[in-house]
Amino acid sequence: MSTPAPVPTPADSAAPAARGADAASTAQGTSAASSSTPAADLASLLRRHWRKTRLLTAALLLVWLALILGLGLFARELARISFFGWPLSFYMGAQGALIIFLLIIGCHCVAMNRLDRGVQQASQGKPGQPAKPAEPR
Amino acid sequence: MPWRRTLSRRLTAIYAWYTLGLVVFIVGLGLLERAGLPRIWIGYAFLLGTIGLYAFIGIISRTADVGEYYVAGRRVPAVFNGMATAADWMSAATFIAMAGSLYAQGFGGTASAPGGLAYIIGWTGGYCLVALLLAPYLRKFGEYTIPDFLGARYEGHMVRLLAAAAAILCSFTYLVAQIFGVGLITTQLTGVPFQLGMFLGLGGVLVCSFLGGMKAVTWTQVSQYIILIIAYLMPVVWLSVKHTGVPVPQVVYGQVLEKLSAREAVLERDPREIEVRALWQKRADEAASRIARLPESYELERARLQSRREELRAADAPIAQIQAADRALKNFPKDAEGARALWAHEAALATPKAAPPLRQAEVFPGRDEETRKDARNNFLALIFCLMIGTAGLPHILMRYYTTPSVREARASVFWSLFFIVLLYCTAPALAVLVKFDLYSNLVGIEYARLPAWVAQWARIDGGGLLSIVDINRDGIVQLAEISINPDIIVLATPEIAGLPYIVSGLVAAGGLAAALSTADGLLLTIANALSHDFYYRVMHPEASPERRVTISKILLMIVALTAAYVASRKIADILDLVSTAFSLAGSAFFPALVLGIFWKRANKWGAALGMVAGAGVSFYYMAITQPWLRGVFGVTRPVQLWWDIQPISAGVFGVPVGFVVIVIVSLLTAPPGAAALALVDRIRAPEDEPPPPPDYAPARNIQRW
Numbered sequence: 035m036s037t038p039a040p041v042p043t044p045a046d047s048a049a050p051a052a053r054g055a056d057a058a059s060t061a062q063g064t065s066a067a068s069s070s071t072p073a074a075d076l077a078s079l080l081r082r083h084w085r086k087t088r089l090l091t092a093a094l095l096l097v098w099l100a101l102i103l104g105l106g107l108f109a110r111e112l113a114r115i116s117f118f119g120w121p122l123s124f125y126m127g128a129q130g131a132l133i134i135f136l137l138i139i140g141c142h143c144v145a146m147n148r149l150d151r152g153v154q155q156a157s158q159g160k161p162g163q164p165a166k167p168a169e170p171r
Numbered sequence: 172m173p174w175r176r177t178l179s180r181r182l183t184a185i186y187a188w189y190t191l192g193l194v195v196f197i198v199g200l201g202l203l204e205r206a207g208l209p210r211i212w213i214g215y216a217f218l219l220g221t222i223g224l225y226a227f228i229g230i231i232s233r234t235a236d237v238g239e240y241y242v243a244g245r246r247v248p249a250v251f252n253g254m255a256t257a258a259d260w261m262s263a264a265t266f267i268a269m270a271g272s273l274y275a276q277g278f279g280g281t282a283s284a285p286g287g288l289a290y291i292i293g294w295t296g297g298y299c300l301v302a303l304l305l306a307p308y309l310r311k312f313g314e315y316t317i318p319d320f321l322g323a324r325y326e327g328h329m330v331r332l333l334a335a336a337a338a339i340l341c342s343f344t345y346l347v348a349q350i351f352g353v354g355l356i357t358t359q360l361t362g363v364p365f366q367l368g369m370f371l372g373l374g375g376v377l378v379c380s381f382l383g384g385m386k387a388v389t390w391t392q393v394s395q396y397i398i399l400i401i402a403y404l405m406p407v408v409w410l411s412v413k414h415t416g417v418p419v420p421q422v423v424y425g426q427v428l429e430k431l432s433a434r435e436a437v438l439e440r441d442p443r444e445i446e447v448r449a450l451w452q453k454r455a456d457e458a459a460s461r462i463a464r465l466p467e468s469y470e471l472e473r474a475r476l477q478s479r480r481e482e483l484r485a486a487d488a489p490i491a492q493i494q495a496a497d498r499a500l501k502n503f504p505k506d507a508e509g510a511r512a513l514w515a516h517e518a519a520l521a522t523p524k525a526a527p528p529l530r531q532a533e534v535f536p537g538r539d540e541e542t543r544k545d546a547r548n549n550f551l552a553l554i555f556c557l558m559i560g561t562a563g564l565p566h567i568l569m570r571y572y573t574t575p576s577v578r579e580a581r582a583s584v585f586w587s588l589f590f591i592v593l594l595y596c597t598a599p600a601l602a603v604l605v606k607f608d609l610y611s612n613l614v615g616i617e618y619a620r621l622p623a624w625v626a627q628w629a630r631i632d633g634g635g636l637l638s639i640v641d642i643n644r645d646g647i648v649q650l651a652e653i654s655i656n657p658d659i660i661v662l663a664t665p666e667i668a669g670l671p672y673i674v675s676g677l678v679a680a681g682g683l684a685a686a687l688s689t690a691d692g693l694l695l696t697i698a699n700a701l702s703h704d705f706y707y708r709v710m711h712p713e714a715s716p717e718r719r720v721t722i723s724k725i726l727l728m729i730v731a732l733t734a735a736y737v738a739s740r741k742i743a744d745i746l747d748l749v750s751t752a753f754s755l756a757g758s759a760f761f762p763a764l765v766l767g768i769f770w771k772r773a774n775k776w777g778a779a780l781g782m783v784a785g786a787g788v789s790f791y792y793m794a795i796t797q798p799w800l801r802g803v804f805g806v807t808r809p810v811q812l813w814w815d816i817q818p819i820s821a822g823v824f825g826v827p828v829g830f831v832v833i834v835i836v837s838l839l840t841a842p843p844g845a846a847a848l849a850l851v852d853r854i855r856a857p858e859d860e861p862p863p864p865p866d867y868a869p870a871r872n873i874q875r876w
Contacts, residue, residue: 084855088769091303098299102292106551109278109534110543119425124278124532127288128599129421132295132592139302139585146307147578150857 076157083153090145094138101134179248186251190397196220201673210672214361217680221398222375225391225687229379232387237716240384240723241315241699242572247389249579253586255392256570258399260561260591262345263352263686264749265294266399269595271657273602277531281542285549285817291595293554295588297561300761302584305562306571308768310580311854315572316696317565317760318704324767325775326847328709333782335704337759338565341752342693342700343734345564348748349690350738356686359662360679366739372687373735380691380698381724385573388691395684396590402681403594403601406664406674410604413668420600431531431607438610438650439527443643447651450642452525458518466507476500524651531606545815552820559826560753563760565700566692577858605664614650621648624666628659637663694734698727747799750819754793758785758825766833771851777837785829792821 105112105126112123120128200213238244247255269290272280276287312320318338322331350369357368379387411420414427438444461468480496504510529536535550537543561567570587574580613622618641628637636656639648662682665674702723707714714722759782766773766781794800796810796818816823 080852080856083857087855094299094303098296102296102554103551105292106547106554109547109550113278113532113534116429117425119427119429121428121532121534123534124288124428124599125425127278127292129596131292132588132595135295135299136585136588136592138299139581139588142303143581143585146581150578153857 079153079156083149086149087146090142090149094142098135098138101131105131178246179250182248182251186393186397189394190401193398193401197673197677200676201671204671204673210676211362213673213676214679217676218357218360218371218683221680221684222372222687224394225375226378228391228394229382229387232390233382234384234386235717235720237720239386240720241703243384243386243389245313245573246575247573247583249574249582250586251393252389252570252574252579252583253588254396254590255389256567256583256587257590257594258392258396258685258688259570259692260294260567260587260689261399261594261685262349262689262749263356263682264348264745265594266403266682266685267352267356267661268658268745270598270601270605271660273599274606274660275529275657277529278534279546279550281529281536281546283817285546285553285819288599289550289553290557291598293557294561295592295595296554297558298584298588298591300558300562301567301571302581302588304765304768305568306580306584307577308854309568310571310574310577311856311858312850313572316699316703317568317764318700319708321763321767321778322704322708323850324847325763325773325778326844327775330763330775330778330782331704331708333779334760334763335700337755337782337786338700339697341564341756341759342566342696343730344748344755345566345752346690346693346697346730346734347738348745348752349686349693350734351741351745351748352686353683353690354738356679356682360676360683369735369738372683373690373731376687376690376694377728377731380694381727384720384723385695388695389573391691392688395688398684399681399688400590400593402677402684403597403661406668406670406678407597407601407604409670409674410608410664410668411600414604414607420604421596424600424603427607428532428603431603431610434607434610435528435530438614441649443645443647444527444649444651447642447649448525448527451521451651455518455521455525458514458521462511462514462518465511469504469507469510472510473500473503476503520654524654528650531603548815549817549820552816552823555826556750556757556820556822557753559757559761560822561757563756563758563764564753565756565760566689566696568760568764569696569699570692601661601664605660605667608667609653609655610650613653614648616648618646618648622666624663627666628663694727694731697730698723701726701730744799746819747797750821751793751797751800754789754820754822754825755786757822758789758829761826762829762833766830768851768854770834770837771848772837772842773833774837774840774843774847776840777833777835780836781829781833784832785825787825788828789821789825792824793818796821 105123109123109127112126113121115122117125200208200216204210204213234240236244272286272290273288276284278287279289280286309317309320312323314320314323316335316338318331318334321334322328325331350373353372354365354369357363357372358365361368363371379391407420408418411423412418415423417423461472476496476499480493480500483493483496504513535543535546537546571580571583574583613625618639621639625637625639629639631637636659638654639652641648642652643649662675662678665672665678702719706722707719762785763773763778763782767778792813794804795806795808796812800806812818813824
C-alpha cells in the first residue's frame, strides 16, 4: 500500500523522537513551533477533527452502554410500568432499544458529515492552502 | 455526484419492477392453488423459481474484473448496500429460529438457557459498534478484505495470516450452519431428501458467487432481502388483523400481550391444567424411582409387560391391543443400561412440563434471588457476546468496502440496521400473536376438532416437532398436553393463521433466501481470504488480476463442496455452530480492529498475541463446556462454568483477554513504524468527495446495469 501524501499528516509534523515515546498522543498536541506554516495549519485542523470525532464516539457509546446496562439491571423494576399494553422492559427490549440504536447511528452520521465538511471548508477557504488533503483511494 | 444519483434511481426502478413481478408471481400461484394446483408443485415453483432467479442475477452480472469481483466496483449506493447487508446478516437462524426462541423463552430465558430478547438487542446493538468504531475507517482504508487492513496496520504477514485463518475458521463454522439450514428448508418445501436439497440450494449460490463475485452477490442479496421481508411480514400482518383489526402488528401487539398475560394467569390456575401437570410430575417421579431401583426394576418392568401381553391374549382382546403390547415388549431395552437411558430421557421430557410454562413478559424467572441474578447476568453476557461478534464478523465488515465513499459507508450502516430492524421488530410480535392464538384457539377445544395442521406437523419426525396427547383422558386439549418445538413456529405460522398453502411456500422460500444470502457472503469471505490474502499477498504478489479472480473462483467451489460435505454429516446443531462462530469472530477480530484504529501504540506483536489469546480463551471455554465441542475433544470431566456464564457467551471472556494482551504486549515491545502510523492518520482524516472510478465513465457505467 503506497501513501502518496503531498500533505503532511499530524504524525509527520511531530518529531520522530516524540513518536517513539508516545505515539498515541501525537495526534493531540505537539509541534507548536511549526504552526505558522500552512502544512501545520492543516495538521492542527486534522488534530481538532480527530479530537472531536473521539469525543462524539465516546459520548454515543456511553448512551449505548447505559441503555443496555440499564435495561439489563433494571428490567424487573421497568416491567411494573405499563406502556401501551407492553411492560416497559419488554417494549424496550423488543423495540425501544432498536429505535435508539438507529438514532445513535443516525446522529453519528449527521455529526460526522458536519465535522468532515468543516475541515474541508476550512482547508479550502484559506488562500495559499493546498486545495485539500489528497486522498489515495 | 450525478453518476451516483442516476445509478440509484435506475436501481430503484429495477427493484420496484422486481417487487411487482414477485407479487404477481405470488398472486398467480395463489390463483392456481385455488384452481387445484397440488401443494408439491407450489413447493417446486418456489424452490426452482427463486433459485433460478438468483442464478439469473449471477449470470447477468458475471465479471472477471478484480474490483468488481472483490468489492462490486465500489459503487453500491448506501441504501442498497444496507439492504444487501441486512440479507447477508439475517441467516436461517434469524429467520426461522429467532421468533421461536422468543416464543419459548419470553423476555430473556432462564439462567441455564438465556435467550429471548437478548438475541434482538444483541444482534441490533452490534451495529452501533460497526458504525461508530469500524465501518467508516475500513472504507477509508479502501482495500479488499479484513485481513488486508490488519496486515497493513500491523505491518506484515504475521497478523495478516492469523487474521485470514481466523476469518476462515469462523466463517466456515457459520457457513456449515447455513448449508444445514438450506437442506432442512428445501426438504420441508418439496420433500426431496436432505442431501439433494442441500446441493440444489448450493447450486444457486454457486452460480451466483462463482460468476459474479461480490457484484453478483450484492444484487442477489438485495433481491433476497425483498423476498424474505415480504415472507416474514405477511403471516404476521394477517394474524394481527385477525386479533386486533390493525394491519401493523409492531404497533398494536402490546394489547395482545396484555390479553396473553391475562390468559397465562388463567391457565396457570386452571384445575385441569394442574391435573395434567401433576400427571407429568408423576411420570417423572416414576421414571426417577425406577432408575433408582435398577437393576431389579428392569426385570420387574419387563415381567409386567410380559404378563400384560399374556393377559390380553388370554382375554381374547382386540388384535390392535395385542399388537401394541407386543411392540412395547419388543422395543423394551435389551439391558439395564438401555433402560436407564430410556427412563432418564422420559424424566427429562416430563419434568419441564410439570411446571407451569414461562410467562411471555416475565423478567428473569427463578426460584430464588440467586437464580434470578444468574439469569440476568447470562442475559447481559449473551447480549455483549452477540454485539461484539456482530462487529467482528468479516463477511459483514467486508460489505462496507463496497460503498462509493466513507460518507456512504456511514449512511449504509444506518440503512443496514434500518432494514434489519424491520424484521427484528416483527419477530416478538409474531411470537406473541402466535402464542395468543394457540393459547386461546387450540387450548380448550375437543380432540375430535383438532385443526388439520396439527396432524400434518405431528406426522413429521415421529412427533418430535409437535405432539398433542390427551394425558388426562378428558377429550379436551390442555396447554400442558402440547409439546411444540420452537423451531417450527415461523414455518407453521401461516397454517396456524389459517392462510392458504401458498403462504407457507412463501415463508419457506423466505427462509431459503435468508440462508442462501448469508451462505453467499460467507463463501466469498472464505474464498477471498484464501485467494487474496494467502495466495496473492503472501505467496504470489506478482499474480495478474485475471489469475487472482480465477484462483478465487476455483477456491470458492472447493470451499462450498467441503462445507456441504461437513454439513451433510450433521455434526452439530445450528445454535452451537452459530454461537461458536460469534464468540470466535468477536474475540479474534474486535480488539485488534478497534485498537488498530484508535490506539497508535498497538503494534504487531500485541495484535498477534492478542488475537491468539482472545480466540484461544473463547475456544478453550467452549471446548470444556459446550456439548458439541466437548464431544469433539472427548472432554469427560464435569462441566465447570466460570461465574455461571453459559458456553453460548464464551466471547465474554475472550474479548477482554484480547484487549488486555494487545495493550500489555504492545507496551512491552517496540512501537509501530512510520508507515503504520501514517496509515492510521490517513484513515482518521476526513475524506473529500472522491471522483468516480476513472475506468467507469458514467455512461458506460449505467449501461452495464
